[in-house]
Amino acid sequence: MGRIVQKYGGSSVATIEKIIRVAERIKRTAKEGHEMVVVVSAMGDTTDELLGMAKSISLNPDKRELDMLLTTGEQVSSALLAMALQETGEKAVSLTGWQAGIRTESVHGNARILQIDTKRIEEELAEGKIVVVTGFQGVTEAGEITALGRGGSDTTAVALAAALHADRCEIYTDVTGVFTSDPRWIKKARKLPAVSYDEMIEMAHLGAQVLHPRSVEFAKNFRVPLVVRSSMSDEEGTWIVEEEKMEKNLIVRGVAFEKNITRITVHGLPDVMENLSAIFTGLARENVDVDIIIQNVSGETENQVSFSVKDDQLNDALAVLEKLRGELGFKNVEWESGLAKVSIVGSGMVSNPGVAAKMFSTLAENGIFIKMISTSEIKISVVVDEEQMIRAAETLHQAFGLDRAEREVKTK
Amino acid sequence: MGRIVQKYGGSSVATIEKIIRVAERIKRTAKEGHEMVVVVSAMGDTTDELLGMAKSISLNPDKRELDMLLTTGEQVSSALLAMALQETGEKAVSLTGWQAGIRTESVHGNARILQIDTKRIEEELAEGKIVVVTGFQGVTEAGEITALGRGGSDTTAVALAAALHADRCEIYTDVTGVFTSDPRWIKKARKLPAVSYDEMIEMAHLGAQVLHPRSVEFAKNFRVPLVVRSSMSDEEGTWIVEEEKMEKNLIVRGVAFEKNITRITVHGLPDVMENLSAIFTGLARENVDVDIIIQNVSGETENQVSFSVKDDQLNDALAVLEKLRGELGFKNVEWESGLAKVSIVGSGMVSNPGVAAKMFSTLAENGIFIKMISTSEIKISVVVDEEQMIRAAETLHQAFGLDRAEREVKTK
Known part of the structure; x- marks a missing residue:
């Protein structure tokens, strides 16, 4: 007799x-x-179809209008689902983002939820209705419709679960749970019974497409128990919970990878310290998501900084740099696309030194050249050539014993 | 240097x-x-496609959810049009019904506009933007999305023109103006340079699909000069203006016709006066649009009343009658579908007696049997068999001289 938030993805x-x-x-x-x-x-592909229409009008459609356009997709599916629920005899009502009280910041295409006024939803629940809410969208204080960005429906679900003090949030998708790696590519990948929020955040950031990272951060902050399951079967999914609720931590719990990475290098940058700030502030202002940053002082005058972005943000990034060039006086910008990032993730890495060394030696033995490295407490990422991505992931999956069954304890 | 509201239809x-x-x-x-x-x-056919999806979930989808579903169609087209305007170098912004301040009554599927808060639109205009507004929709005080019903985009345009004190309202459609009859069926139909609001209201009500009748009523009440034109050509359209601005009134200005009419007859109705009110109040409450009503006291006990509705409202009407039957104690209900209504319209009819007689004799001479008659100051309608509709319209079009060029004066 609890309160449950469920989220169903496009598929x-x-x-x-x-x-x-x-x-x-x-x-x-x-x-x-x-x-x-x-x-x-x-x-299904509604969002991509709408985006295709916009792109056939403008190569760079206005972000506000794009939000107006794309948010219709969820309004359609939520209205149809409410009708389908009514047809089963249940009372149901669909609500758009603004009707559901989902207030976001004033950014188009990538807005964050600021707060949720749950009054309307509570009223509908009190009337015994199943409330269907459009994912992926909200409204600004000025009454503008905003999109939360791709994958944002997960965030909507978790934010609602937090705001409504739900007992759990169930994310239904086309996979049966979270795997040690992407089973479409890594044949020996296994489903994990549970992962910690932190591990899931790293895995999500690293391209494991099960959950949007923002949604997991939200779940972690508000301690919302999350479960990822398949909408096609009754198979147990993967629980995403707090670290301390898990009995045993593997050193490495997953291998994630993603393509379409570009490395950009700025050469001959004077006054590195001040100018670094100018560059990354400028990029952030244009909503360019910078991932790995490597600063390399190679000589007296030839200072350089490298960073990675998604391929589709290359043009935005170059435009920012072009604007800053006169002001900062750097020499030139160089970039390389067609790269990939491969990462190992695991809470156990904190207390197990030598994981990085083992990763690098495994890759070296297999002739995989590392172009960038980035580390955090619970993950290590390397950038490699796209063609070597799968082999790198497979090798690491085996080297860290992820293809062997583990004695992990159910956390439910 | 005026203020213009333009409306573009789905085609x-x-x-x-x-x-x-x-x-x-x-x-x-x-x-x-x-x-x-x-x-x-x-x-284009978006609304019908969305409706088809709803109908494949439920034979009788919830009207509130249907409004949620259907109103997305205009949100898509308005966002795309705003993008296309921006691409030409113009400043533009799209607004949904609720963003544009279009407040309606709390009826789903067929709401009327109560008032328009033009603040947001005025702000956008003041910033030099072209404002694109979704037709066909509004919002209730409680924040529910409502649809104005089919053809409601015309009403949106005229209501906005009135609220914004626009100099004129241009309705762009796939025909070049208002014709003496439907040119797809009546070959000798001619385009009229001008018609009065009242004539247009009658023609619109009677099935001439150029303009939604509510929109013309709105235009008349607020004296908004309307012009109907083709979006494909620069041809002069038809002005819809006040009676006194037209130099010469033809006796009959148009012949309109529509199919899918059902006649319903309630037999053996006791206490006719009170019960009539109960029947038509009940029908109105369920939003059944009753057109022609004929009350016929044929004997001491066998009182009957006939009325016409659109075929697609037959089931709703029968449901209302079924519910009232026990209470009112009438004998039985009989109905005939597959009928059509043919009407002649013209302001000049007021001062020209004998028009009705000429209409009836023309139809009789051509072997067309009249099943119901309804008259107003400026129109006469008859209900006939659907198969005889076009021949009735053609005969009347010729009998009242509509196929001959007229000396009408431009009203612009």
């Missing part, structure tokens, strides 16, 4: 038949006596 | 190419120095 509601099946699944949970709030993404 | 924005062409047309008018507010319908 789970891709067709009318799937929407009807999702409605039946929701009804089953509701019949157990739970209060239900359901967050949905746009149907 | 004018059916494809990306057409949206770009519409943007260029708007830009041309804007470049003359006008302030521009543009209302758009959903692209």
Whole structure:
């Protein structure tokens, strides 16, 4: 008799038949006596289709108008899901982001949720309704519609779970849980019964496409128990919980990888300390997500800084640098696209020295050249050539014993 | 240097190419120095496609959810049009119904506009922007999204023109103006340079699909000069203006017709006077639009009343009657679908007796059986078999001289 937030991704509601099946699944949970709030993404490829229309009008469509356009996708799927729930005999109502009280900052295409006014949702729940909320969107104080960015429906679900003090947040997707690596590429990848928030955040950031990292951060901050499951089966999923709730920490819990990385290097940068700030402030202002940063003072005058961005942000990044060039007086900018990032993640790394050394030697023995390195407490990432990405991941998956069954304890 | 509201229908924005062409047309008018507010319908068949999805989930989808679903169509087209305008170098912004301050009553599927808070639009105009507003929708005081019903984008445009004190409201559509009859069926139909608001209201109500009747009523009440034009050509359209601005009134200005009419007859109705009120109040409460009503006291006990509705409201109407049956104690209900209504319209009918007689004799001479008759000051409608509709319209079009060129004076 709890309160549950469920989130269904685009592939789970891709067709009318799937929407009807999702409605039946929701009804089953509701019949157990739970209060239900359901967050949905746009149907299947809707978002990409809408984006395609925008791109055929403008190579660089206005971000505000893009949000107006793309947020219709979730409004369609949520209205259809509410109808499907009503058809099963349940009371249901769909709410857009602004109707659900989801207030965001004034950034288009990539807004963050500032607060949720749950009044309307609480009223609908009190009337015994299943509340279907459009994912991925909110509204600014000025009444502008904003999109949370790709994968933002996960964040909507977790933020709602936190604001509504839900007992758990269930993320339904087209995979059965979180794996030690991407099973489409790494054949020996296994499903994990549980991972910690921190591990999941690193894995999400690193390209494991199960959950959006922001949503996991939110879950961690508000201690929302999360579970990732398949909308197509009743198989147990993967729980994402607090570190201390897990009985045993593997040293490395997963290998993540992602393509489409570009390394940009700024050569001949005078006054490095001040200018670094100018560069990264400028990039942040244009919403360029910088990942790895390496600063390298190679001589008296030839200072350089390298950083990595997604391929599709290369142009934005170059535009920022071009604008700063006169002011900062650096020599030139060089870049290399077609790179990939491969990372190992695990909370156990903190108390186990030598993990990095083992990673580098494993890669070296397999002839994989490392172009950039970045480390945190619980992960190590390397940038390599795209063609070597899968082999690097497979090698590391085996070297850290992830293809062997582990004695991990259920955390539920 | 005026303020102009333009409205583009679904066929004018059916494809990306057409949206770009519409943007260029708007830009041309804007470049003359006008302030521009543009209302758009959903692209092409979008509304029907969305409706089809809803119908495949439920035979009778919830009206509130249907409004949530259908109103996305205009949000898509308005965002795309704003992008296309920006691409031509103009400043533009799209606004949904609620962003544009369009407040409606709390009825779903068929709401009326109560008032428009023009603050946001005025701010955007003051910043030199072309404001693109989603047609067909508004918001209730409680924050619910409402649809104005089919054709409601015309009403949005006229209501905005009135609220913004626009100099004129231009309705762009796929025909070049208002014709003496539907040129797809009546070959000798001619385009009229001008019609009065009242004539247009009758023609609109009678199935001439150029303009939604509510929009013309709005235009009449607020004296908004309306012009109907083609979005594909620069041909002069038809002005819809006040009666006194027209130099010569033809006796009959148009012949309108529409199919899908059902006649419902309630037999054996006791206490006719009180019960009539109960029946039509009940129908109105369920939003059944009753058109012609004929009350016929045929004997001491066998009182009956007949009325006509659209075919698609037959089920709703029968449900209302079924519910009232026990209470009112009438004998039985009988209905006939597959009927059509043919009407002649003209302000000149007021001062020209004998028009009805001429209409009936013309139809009788052509073997067309009249099943119901309804008259107003400026129109006469008859209900006939659907198969006889076109022949009835053609015969009347010729009998009242509408196929001959008239000496009408431009009203601009």
